[in-house]
Amino acid sequence: xxxxxxxxxxxxxxxxxxxxxxxxxxxxxxxxxxxxxxxxxxxxxxxxxxxxxxxxxxxxxxxxxxxxxxxxxxxxxxxxxxxxxxxxxxxxxxxxxxxxxxxxxxxxxxxxxxxxxxxxxxxxxxxxxxxxxxxxxxxxxxxxxxxxxxxxxxxx
Amino acid sequence: xxxxxxxxxxxxxxxxxxxxxxxxxxxxxxxxxxxxxxxxxxxxxxxxxxxxxxxxxxxxxxxxxxxxxxxxxxxxxxxxxxxxxxxxxxxxxxxxxxxxxxxxxxxxxxxxxxxxxxxxxxxxxxxxxxxxxxxxxxxxxxxxxxxxxxxxxxxxxxxxxxxxxxxxxxxxxxxxxxxxxxxxxxxxxxxxxxxxxxxxxxxxxxxxxxxxxxxxxxxxxxxxxxxxxxxxxxxxxxxxxxxxxxxxxxxxxxxxxxxxxxxxxxxxx
Numbered sequence: 001x002x003x004x005x006x007x008x009x010x011x012x013x014x015x016x017x018x019x020x021x022x023x024x025x026x027x028x029x030x031x032x033x034x035x036x037x038x039x040x041x042x043x044x045x046x047x048x049x050x051x052x053x054x055x056x057x058x059x060x061x062x063x064x065x066x067x068x069x070x071x072x073x074x075x076x077x078x079x080x081x082x083x084x085x086x087x088x089x090x091x092x093x094x095x096x097x098x099x100x101x102x103x104x105x106x107x108x109x110x111x112x113x114x115x116x117x118x119x120x121x122x123x124x125x126x127x128x129x130x131x132x133x134x135x136x137x138x139x140x141x142x143x144x145x146x147x148x149x150x151x152x153x154x155x156x
Numbered sequence: 157x158x159x160x161x162x163x164x165x166x167x168x169x170x171x172x173x174x175x176x177x178x179x180x181x182x183x184x185x186x187x188x189x190x191x192x193x194x195x196x197x198x199x200x201x202x203x204x205x206x207x208x209x210x211x212x213x214x215x216x217x218x219x220x221x222x223x224x225x226x227x228x229x230x231x232x233x234x235x236x237x238x239x240x241x242x243x244x245x246x247x248x249x250x251x252x253x254x255x256x257x258x259x260x261x262x263x264x265x266x267x268x269x270x271x272x273x274x275x276x277x278x279x280x281x282x283x284x285x286x287x288x289x290x291x292x293x294x295x296x297x298x299x300x301x302x303x304x305x306x307x308x309x310x311x312x313x314x315x316x317x318x319x320x321x322x323x324x325x326x327x328x329x330x331x332x333x334x335x336x337x338x339x340x341x342x343x344x345x346x347x348x349x350x351x352x353x354x355x356x357x358x359x360x361x362x363x364x365x366x367x368x369x370x371x372x373x374x375x376x377x378x379x380x381x382x383x384x385x386x387x388x389x390x391x392x393x394x395x396x397x398x399x400x401x402x403x404x405x406x407x408x409x410x411x412x413x414x415x416x417x418x419x420x421x422x423x424x425x
Contacts, residue, residue: 003296004177006189010196010291010300017200017259022251025204028211029230030246032223035216 125153165379169372172271174286175294191287192294199262199291207258233257236412241419249418252308256301256414260360261407263291267367267399272375292406293364295357302357305414309352312421321424356413363406367399 129149179187210226219227237250266289278287291297314322326345331337374395377388 002184002187003299004185004187004189006187006192006294006296007300007303009188009193010297011304013193013196013200014255014259014301014304017204018252018255020204020208021255022248025207025211026230026246026251026254028214029226030234032211032214032216032219033227033231036219039216 121153121156124156125149128152163379165376168376169369171286172275172368172372173288175288176284176286189288189294189296191284191289192291192297195266195289196259196263196291196297199266200259203258203262204255229258230254233411237415240412240415241422243422249415252418253411253415256305257407257411260292260301260410261404263297264360264364264403264407266290267293267364267371267403268396271368271371272378288368290364290368292360293368295361298357298361299353301360301410302353305356305417306349306353309417309421310349312418316422317424325424352417356410356417359413360406360410363402367395367402370395 175189176191177187178190181187207226210222214223214226233254234245234250237245237253241249243249269289274289275287278284278289288294310322313325317325327333327338327341329341330344331341371392374388374392377384377391
């Protein structure tokens with residue numbers, strides 16, 4: 001239980017161990033730990049940022065989808081409208097065309113009828129002339145009765 | 157155990173409590189306890205060499221199991237220091253705390269070695285008739301540690317406050333700067349400066365020495381026959397298990413007091 005030189009020897013050992021720890025053990029260990037802490041903190045921050053970005057992207061996607069739906073609905077509506085417009089226009093045009101065709105046809109029919117009547121009229125005068133010749137039993141001078149016959153044809 | 161002694165309880169205990177001493181002078185002071193110093197040196201070199209080896213390969217990436225263990229130890233010490241010492245702890249105080257904790261823990265842990273088995277090893281392998289393997293049950297070790305901390309305490313007091321500030325504090329704290337209370341202040345501080353290293357070192361020494369004595373007393377059960385040997389062995393196991401707590405706790409307390417004393421030295425009153 002005596003205090004001996006051991007005390008001083010132990011104190012020297014202690015001092016060397018403190019120096020060794022402070023120089024070679026503590027600083028590299030702390031720097032490794034602190035670097036890792038920084039890395040982890042950065043990683044967590046990045047993850048948080050990524051999550052935030054994802055949320056924003058999801059929100060943006062939903063918005064885009066909604067816009068697209070609206071646009072599609074608009075397009076459908078305007079398409080319907082345009083289609084009915086086209087149909088209406090076609091109807092109007094068809095009516096005009098039909099009227100034109102009908103008018104043309106009517107005119108042609110009238111013309112045909114007129115021509116037929118003219119033809120008939122010329123035939124009638126010949127028939128009447130032949131009939132009259134038969135009835136009179138002699139050659140009628142057509143030149144002498146032409147104006148009479150023409151008057152008859154005109155009356156028909 | 158040497159055979160030429162008559163085996164009485166007191167000779168048994170005396171044998172186990174005798175240092176392997178090497179004298180190199182006339183006075184009682186000029187001798188070295190080779191066992192204390194040798195065990196301290198070997199444990200210091202092994203432990204801190206191991207720490208150094210692990211730390212040298214340390215990576216800031218995913219740590220291996222060895223590195224994780226050392227990091228747990230370092231962060232444990234760092235947390236303790238952070239709670240007590242407010243200043244730049246990384247340059248000195250925290251490494252000091254780690255040194256104290258690890259070294260004292262290892263020195264205390266030598267108490268787990270079975271005394272009589274090791275006595276045979278010391279005698280027949282190391283050639284030492286007397287050998288005390290627990291350096292912290294040698295008052296020289298605990299005083300060396302406590303006095304080193306004490307000197308550091310005074311050094312940091314003077315470094316932080318200046319020589320004048322330190323002397324001013326010796327006379328003007330804790331009761332005030334009135335000249336009438338200067339003697340009281342000085343006496344108070346003197347007692348504090350004396351009691352700090354004493355309580356610091358004697359607490360550790362007392363615990364470890366008492367632990368060793370208990371092991372010796374339990375070892376003496378072997379003298380009463382087979383039943384006593386078994387009984388003593390069972391008690392020895394119980395005491396060893398309890399001693400794990402004491403060993404770690406005393407190392408921790410020693411470290412905490414070291415940090416507290418140095419933190420107090422950094423504070424101005």
